[in-house]
Amino acid sequence: xxxxxxxDCVILGLLSHEDLTGYEIxxxxxxxxxxxxxxxxxxxxxxxxxxxxNGMAVKRDETENNRHKIIYSITQKGRCHLKDxxxxxxxxxxxxxxxxxxxxxxxxxxxxxxxxHIDAFEEKIEKDLQHLTDSADxxxxxxxxxxTHKYYLLTVEFGIKTYSAYLEWCREAKTxxxxxx
Amino acid sequence: xxxxxxxDCVILGLLSHEDLTGYEIxxxxxxxxxxxxxxxxxxxxxxxxxxxxNGMAVKRDETENNRHKIIYSITQKGRCHLKDxxxxxxxxxxxxxxxxxxxxxxxxxxxxxxxxHIDAFEEKIEKDLQHLTDSADxxxxxxxxxxTHKYYLLTVEFGIKTYSAYLEWCREAKTxxxxxx
DNA sequence: CTTACCATGTAAGGCGTTACATGATTCA
DNA sequence: TGAATCATGTAACGCCTTACATGGTAAG
Numbered sequence: 001x002x003x004x005x006x007x008d009c010v011i012l013g014l015l016s017h018e019d020l021t022g023y024e025i026x027x028x029x030x031x032x033x034x035x036x037x038x039x040x041x042x043x044x045x046x047x048x049x050x051x052x053x054n055g056m057a058v059k060r061d062e063t064e065n066n067r068h069k070i071i072y073s074i075t076q077k078g079r080c081h082l083k084d085x086x087x088x089x090x091x092x093x094x095x096x097x098x099x100x101x102x103x104x105x106x107x108x109x110x111x112x113x114x115x116x117h118i119d120a121f122e123e124k125i126e127k128d129l130q131h132l133t134d135s136a137d138x139x140x141x142x143x144x145x146x147x148t149h150k151y152y153l154l155t156v157e158f159g160i161k162t163y164s165a166y167l168e169w170c171r172e173a174k175t176x177x178x179x180x181x
Numbered sequence: 182x183x184x185x186x187x188x189d190c191v192i193l194g195l196l197s198h199e200d201l202t203g204y205e206i207x208x209x210x211x212x213x214x215x216x217x218x219x220x221x222x223x224x225x226x227x228x229x230x231x232x233x234x235n236g237m238a239v240k241r242d243e244t245e246n247n248r249h250k251i252i253y254s255i256t257q258k259g260r261c262h263l264k265d266x267x268x269x270x271x272x273x274x275x276x277x278x279x280x281x282x283x284x285x286x287x288x289x290x291x292x293x294x295x296x297x298h299i300d301a302f303e304e305k306i307e308k309d310l311q312h313l314t315d316s317a318d319x320x321x322x323x324x325x326x327x328x329t330h331k332y333y334l335l336t337v338e339f340g341i342k343t344y345s346a347y348l349e350w351c352r353e354a355k356t357x358x359x360x361x362x
Numbered sequence: 363c364t365t366a367c368c369a370t371g372t373a374a375g376g377c378g379t380t381a382c383a384t385g386a387t388t389c390a
Numbered sequence: 391t392g393a394a395t396c397a398t399g400t401a402a403c404g405c406c407t408t409a410c411a412t413g414g415t416a417a418g
Contacts (some may be wrong), residue, residue: 006282009282086286
């Protein structure tokens with residue numbers, strides 16, 4: 001099993017904090033990680049099976065108020081694997097913004113349409129920024145109690161910084177487009 | 182042929198400016214578009230075939246100083262398709278930063294390692310920012326002559342804004358990590 | 363009683379990269 | 391003469407998403 005498969009490493013990373021079910025892992029992806037990494041059930045559950053098969057994690061069945069769960073824990077081998085991967089330099093930081101793509105070809109459609117794409121983008125970013133700011137407030141209160149919060153906060157602050165820059169750009173871009181029409 | 186296939190729309194967008202060969206399209210992807218969209222030959226050439234098959238583009242063979250080329254042009258139908266796609270709201274703006282992922286799990290590896298990931302990230306961003314700044318300077322000089330430059334400049338300014346924010350974050354994040362060790 | 367959430371998975375198919383294969387020309 | 395660039399393509403493979411399939415529980 002090579003080191004490169006990202007989904008495995010992400011899951012191991014989450015399991016290194018705490019034991020989790022596949023469902024809970026998905027929730028983490030949709031909240032804490034969603035701004036810079038995503039994954040669906042269709043990749044999470046098979047990855048969990050592989051992890052167990054390769055001795056990186058173990059699973060146990062539990063029933064809580066008649067509800068069946070499969071809880072995964074990281075093994076020593078899994079922790080080593082995670083550490084090896086964390087040591088390697090990041091190889092791919094990539095951004096795919098359809099909004100920018102549409103803007104790039106903006107002359108084909110005109111300034112009004114470009115502005116409406118920017119408006120939609122701005123609205124989404126504003127909402128997400130609010131959410132990030134809330135997260136940061138909560139994290140700052142707990143940052144001393146748990147070291148994992150410190151690193152989580154760092155990624156949230158990355159989001160806040162960049163999303164604020166996006167908003168600045170939105171305003172300037174729209175001003176430019178309105179002026180030159 | 183549905184509207185959704187991105188690679189087709191990107192190629193049509195490029196062809197809406199000028200006739201191009203597959204090779205030249207790849208070059209555009211690696212320069213003007215690389216900060217927010219990427220594509221390899223393995224997706225470009227098949228897409229070009231499909232585009233011709235569907236009447237969105239036409240190709241012609243040419244020989245320039247004994248060098249064989251296949252030059253593609255957009256058709257009226259292709260232009261309509263492009264415009265239809267440009268009208269639709271952008272559905273996916275997504276970022277996948279392995280650096281942030283590794284940072285998120287930073288407590289497993291420690292502050293020193295986190296800092297070295299940030300250093301690598303910072304170095305790459307600084308280089309790219311320089312390149313973006315150079316592009317912006319050139320574009321600003323030509324922005325009045327050609328409307329397509331205006332929109333190109335907008336995306337470059339997006340890059341400059343966000344990359345500058347990244348650098349600010351890098352410095353703050355490192356300060357935080359060094360202080361708390 | 364029905365909507366939302368908890369919970370686990372599979373199958374088909376899409377999309378794209380990497381690596382390979384080939385060959386000409388230009389420049390040092 | 392050898393490296394870089396121009397130029398076109400294919401095949402294998404990997405990875406992931408979407409949609410489907412199933413069923414329990416909590417809350418309103």
